[in-house]
Amino acid sequence: MDKDSESGRHPVQPGVGYDLVGSIATNVADGFTMIAVGDLIVTRALTKSQDSAFGAIVKILHEADVTFGNMETNIFDIRSFKGSPQAEYGGAYHVSLPEVGPDLKAMGFNIVSLANNHLFDWGVEGMRETSQALDRCGIVHAGAGENLAQAGAARFLETARGRVALVSSASTFTPLSRAADPAGEAPGRAGLNSLRLARSIVVPPEMLESLRRIRNALPGFRPGRDDPDQLVLAGTAYKAGDKACYSYEADHSDVAGILRNVRQGKQFADFCIVTNHGHEPGNWSQEPPDYEHAFARRLIDAGADAYVGHGSHQLRGIEIYKGRPIFYSLGNFIMDDLRTPVGADMFAAQGKDPRLDTDAEVTAAEMGGGYETDPGFSDPVFYESVVAVSRFEENQLAELRLIPIELGHAKRLANRGVPRLASAPQAKVILERLQTLSQPFGTKIAIENEVGVIRLRPNSL
Template identity: 40%
Template sequence: MVRVLATTFALVALSATTVTGQNQPPRTTWTFAAVGDVIMNRLIMQYDNEADPAFQQLVRIIREADVSFMNLEQSVFDLASFEGWPAAETGGSYELASPATLRELADMGFDLLNRANNHTTDWGVEGMRATNGLLDAMGLVHAGTGENLGLASRPGYLETRAGRIALIGMASTHTSLSRAGSQGVAVRGRPGVNPLRLNTMHYGSPQTMAELRRVATQLSVRQVDPDGGLSVFGTIVHAAARDTTIVTLNERDRRRVLHEVRNAASLSDFVVATSHTHEPSNHSMVPPDWLVRFAREAVDEGAALFVGHGPHQLRGVEIHNGRPVFYSLGNFIFQNETIDPMPMDETEIYGLPFDALASEVYDARFQVDSAGNPTWGFPTESRFYESVVAVVHFEGDEVTEMRFYPVELGWQEPRSRRGTPRLADDTTGRKIVERLAELSRPFGVVISWEKDPNSSRGIGVWRR
């Protein structure tokens, strides 16, 4: 009888917990640290000592967070034993690092990684699989890629003292050949990334349409007129009163990802949705309208945070229904000038001879002058080497504060050292935080410049 009563009480208690405590995380104070893009092919943890306090303190911030997130924008494997080959289509260059870099990233404190981006299959599906295998072996939770669309879409789960964290990774910026495909009844699914496809519609004024027809006729380019528009140079332009381009998110991808967010919200305590989005371009500090709408929808469906990355520079911060949305956190590690060796495809792109080596590829890509200074591309602008570590403070599931630690990546250092992160001094740091504050102001977010209570450095702060 005692056992029956005990069992009955236990079932009642379990039922009550299931109904009233659903999705209620442990009431603890905890922190979530997030950075943007990581392209790393040189070891950096040798700087983690008192002789380099700006690096050491940066590592401490990441390690002390309960959860630390990053976007891994490269393949990782031992090239000497790799049985695959470079893909014919890349995300812009063949990003590659040795397994030792993953060990260092884990040592820094990162435990949650996005894998969906434009560099996921630089080295083919084989490179994607090799990288994911290393992450799995190291116990690093990742999301955004898989052997088919269903697996690429599903969350990765991280168990923490604050509760169960779900990560859903995706990319609007990806190569066409890297898009994962659905598993069918009779045909296997396609390995790749969890995609966010975009629909782009171009509209031309009467003057523009007339000029397009004139140029096409002059160049003897075939013209097609679908529904009053004009198909020329592989692009359809529709007739309208004025010139404009409208980009919308593919409805099938939108519904599929939001379905995954709802599922993850039911199975975890916190959901992190993350998208690799370069659009509209790397030179835009403003996120595209479709991404703003989608990030808000993801929050409405249960995401506790939305983290954007891709354009290699900062974009604004929004608080939607009490949840942080980071539209881009910029570069955290940006060592994209020291990958060696390079596939022959890179030498062909820049018209170099067959025996050209990596340094000559970079000289051509960034148009290095006779004094050894780049005159084109990322290395010519400091903003691509200035970012933040965002640390979100939670009390249970409520966001109470966000701290933004400004980071500089050695923009004016030589190629051999450029791209390694350190906490910025107050002069550079204040410039970085003020830029982030300015970009966040249109979203109604106020970020102030304050002294870090744990150090003498200045940081950006938002409070509820």
């Protein structure tokens, strides 16, 4: 162990100016609390409900200095909206009523991410209206903007115990939603802060050889220098490995930009949250993609105090790295998906006729899946998650509490997707699953009174 590790300090890293611009260390008052949840797919105001079970959740959300969620829907009034549903969309057209903005504020949310595959469901007009709706109700948001510099920039929230920065990106996004900066005479492009991934399919050597023979037999193939351990067939990269799986490599320029924005965010704040929205390798997977472990750690090294992954719509493991939490996925928090209108493309995709079928019937068909590779959201696992409550003392994570919630999988569509505290038996199932998923990261989660608990001694890491 080096001298810096023994003293509790992080070793100086290239590109991080400790003496001139401040340390990457956490700098919040004792008792600082961050609540993080997963995806917010909410279409209507929920705090007006008389549901006391949801009220108990709202009470928890208000007990933090910063309460974060991923805003995965657009907010606008369809009666006056000037945009249109896009030909490229994130799997469904997500749209919320204008009252959702103030309602999220009433729930306790004060900071959200907009970088996700649904940002451009309704084009740049939907993105802009959503940003304006959040601005009007005082919710800080990051991950989207009029160009890449704006989309990638940290956004800041003032709290009584410290200033919080948020940097957000998305590795799953529609191609036309990726923001760009100006270049020469070409103007910048509005959109999201992207983390591009190059995907390869790993197969055993004998399978790779079979693919090679197929490639060589196809018309148009021109022999040349050949790598025995990888090839490209019909635009898909394959490489040899022990077992069949997906592998990802993050774009170096995107990673560099995100790391820079994290450094700057921390230089101007006391606490920095970094989030990424990704469905890789698929919603079916309870394990994060192979690139994400190293990526999340690099973000912590650059100054992030917490990394929050979302997008897979189900829980993934938790890691504690240098005394900071890494959530590989917090699943769904609200999935109140009463989406309307759904757009002509969704009717066609689900084999429905807008003259005969309703928006709800299209939504139900899309959420039910029905294909081996697309189970939709029929599995109850998509309706089980946690509220993660991180409390910091002496500028280190002292305790992480994981409060199990369930979203009413068995309820009818109109009542499904609103969180409530899980019953004791269900809480046990959720937490035991999370224990198993976190074991590969060396994380031990105790279960106390139906709540998961991770305790760390200050200055112990």
